[in-house]
Amino acid sequence: DVYKRKELGHWEGDTVVSGKIDRKCKSSACFVTLAERKSRMYIAIKVPNRTAEIVSQAIIKALKDFPEDMVKTITFDRGKEIAGYEDIENALHCSTYFCDPYCVWQKGTNENTNGLLREFYPKGMDLSLVDEDELKHNLELMNNRPRKCLGYKTPNEVMNEIDSHTSCCT
Numbered sequence: 001d002v003y004k005r006k007e008l009g010h011w012e013g014d015t016v017v018s019g020k021i022d023r024k025c026k027s028s029a030c031f032v033t034l035a036e037r038k039s040r041m042y043i044a045i046k047v048p049n050r051t052a053e054i055v056s057q058a059i060i061k062a063l064k065d066f067p068e069d070m071v072k073t074i075t076f077d078r079g080k081e082i083a084g085y086e087d088i089e090n091a092l093h094c095s096t097y098f099c100d101p102y103c104v105w106q107k108g109t110n111e112n113t114n115g116l117l118r119e120f121y122p123k124g125m126d127l128s129l130v131d132e133d134e135l136k137h138n139l140e141l142m143n144n145r146p147r148k149c150l151g152y153k154t155p156n157e158v159m160n161e162i163d164s165h166t167s168c169c170t
Contacts, residue, residue: 002073005038008159009072012037012110013059015050015081016117019124029128031135032058033117034074035110039158040150042113042142046130056084060091068093075099075107116142 002010016031028049035042045058063071075097076082085096099106120138121127146152153161 008038009070010037011074012107013074013076014110016114018127026126027128033110033114035113037109039155040147041155041159044117044139046135050081052081052083055081056087059088063092077104
């Protein structure tokens with residue numbers, strides 16, 4: 001069901017880092033990104049660094065207000081910033097999975113959407129300079145962008161359809 005995108009609640013997570021100068025990062029700031037597989041809903045949180053504790057806290061904060069059945073699994077790559085995956089599982093009551101080494105295509109929704117985020121924040125940019133309100137605005141643009149794979153619906157429309165169907169049928 002996860003791979004076939006039959007149900008909501010399966011997420012992919014990653015980080016997007018600041019640009020580098022002479023192989024050194026311009027800053028330690030980065031985005032923690034999450035993409036829901038079926039709806040393509042996308043979340044990006046600016047954090048000061050990629051430590052496991054900060055990344056775990058950002059993921060928990062971003063997903064804690066979703067209903068429990070909307071956060072069933074999260075798939076990550078094998079970066080050290082995900083060392084706190086057990087804290088994420090315990091806080092969100094979900095399962096975490098990890099891609100095989102060098103197989104980032106196993107979380108392709110997130111990788112593709114990170115590419116869309118890079119249209120706003122190109123590689124080489126110092127992400128510590130990103131304004132939070134500007135990031136929110138850009139995420140809203142991304143989540144209101146029609147997608148061919150969704151029958152030209154937006155991620156927000158797909159999520160709202162599910163919410164309205166759930167509320168009218170319970």
